[in-house]
Amino acid sequence: MSYSGKVKPGGPAAVREMAKLVLTKLSVGPMDNNAYLLRCRTSGEQLLIDAANEPDRLLDLVGADGLVGVVTTHRHGDHWQGLAGVVAATNARTFAHPLDAPEIPVETNVFLGDSDTLSFGAVELSVIHLVGHTPGSIALVYDDPDGDSHVFTGDCLFPGGVGRATSPADFASLFEGVSTKLFGRLSDETSVYPGHGDDTTIGAERPHLAEWQARGW
Numbered sequence: 005m006s007y008s009g010k011v012k013p014g015g016p017a018a019v020r021e022m023a024k025l026v027l028t029k030l031s032v033g034p035m036d037n038n039a040y041l042l043r044c045r046t047s048g049e050q051l052l053i054d055a056a057n058e059p060d061r062l063l064d065l066v067g068a069d070g071l072v073g074v075v076t077t078h079r080h081g082d083h084w085q086g087l088a089g090v091v092a093a094t095n096a097r098t099f100a101h102p103l104d105a106p107e108i109p110v111e112t113n114v115f116l117g118d119s120d121t122l123s124f125g126a127v128e129l130s131v132i133h134l135v136g137h138t139p140g141s142i143a144l145v146y147d148d149p150d151g152d153s154h155v156f157t158g159d160c161l162f163p164g165g166v167g168r169a170t171s172p173a174d175f176a177s178l179f180e181g182v183s184t185k186l187f188g189r190l191s192d193e194t195s196v197y198p199g200h201g202d203d204t205t206i207g208a209e210r211p212h213l214a215e216w217q218a219r220g221w
Contacts, residue, residue: 009195009203011038017065023150025127029197030065033057035082036200040156041065042146044125051075051124052090053144053156054199056082059089071096072124075116077158077199078141079104101133104140116142132185134160136178137167143186152193155206161186161196163204165216175220183213 007020011031020027028041037056043049052074055062071094076084078101087110091098097113099122105112116122118133122144132143137159146154159167166182169175192207 009197012036022148025146025148027154027197028065029203030061032061033082033085037082038197038199038201039065039086040197042124042127043069044127047125049125049127051122051127051129052096053077054083054158055086055090056199057085059086059093062086062090063093066090066094070094073097073099073114073122075099075122075142075144076104076108076112077143077156078138079107080138080159083158083199084108084110101140101142104138132181134178134181134185136160136169136174136176136181141167145190152195153190154195154197155186155190156197157186157199159199161209162198162200163196163202163209164212165221167199169221172220179217187213 007018011018011029013031013036017028017030024045026043030039032039033056039056040053042051048069049072052071054077055074074096099114099116100108100112102115116131120131122129130145134141141158141160144156161182166178169178187210190206194206196204
């Protein structure tokens with residue numbers, strides 16, 4: 005079955021197979037949070053992005069091969085409700101930005117900052133720090149050596165706009181970061197995997213940047 009990026013709470017996962025990476029997307033919890041399991045084809049090592057909720061379902065997805073780590077994209081509680089259970093069962097290392105880590109009630113083992121690289125097996129993810137939705141929100145970019153790029157944006161970029169900001173200053177910061185660090189760097193073919201809802205692409209959203217800036221959300 006081809007990958008559509010469409011998942012529903014309580015429903016089956018969607019699987020996207022690439023040359024060096026297998027991406028599995030699952031919706032968990034009452035807020036339709038997306039959790040992403042990344043598996044390196046070379047080593048079999050696995051990394052989870054946002055243990056958002058329903059740790060038992062996440063652990064079923066992980067299976068017997070375990071996890072090398074769990075990345076929490078930002079501090080908001082709907083993105084870490086399952087973190088304690090997943091870490092207790094797998095002994096996975098935890099990753100987050102230092103500005104958000106104190107608000108995540110599971111100790112962060114490794115701090116991730118702007119332009120850092122997170123590696124597991126033969127897979128490398130580049131870290132992008134985006135300020136505005138929270139002080140320590142991060143996105144992760146996989147530059148597929150055999151294809152197009154992929155970016156996991158947490159709650160910083162969705163189909164139709166940037167994430168929620170609670171003040172004009174926060175919106176301006178988030179919009180600037182998304183415009184320069186995502187749209188300024190990534191090609192139109194880049195797949196975007198947000199923290200909630202359907203996937204999109206940089207190309208599908210690029211024509212609307214001026215509209216987002218004008219409306220202020």
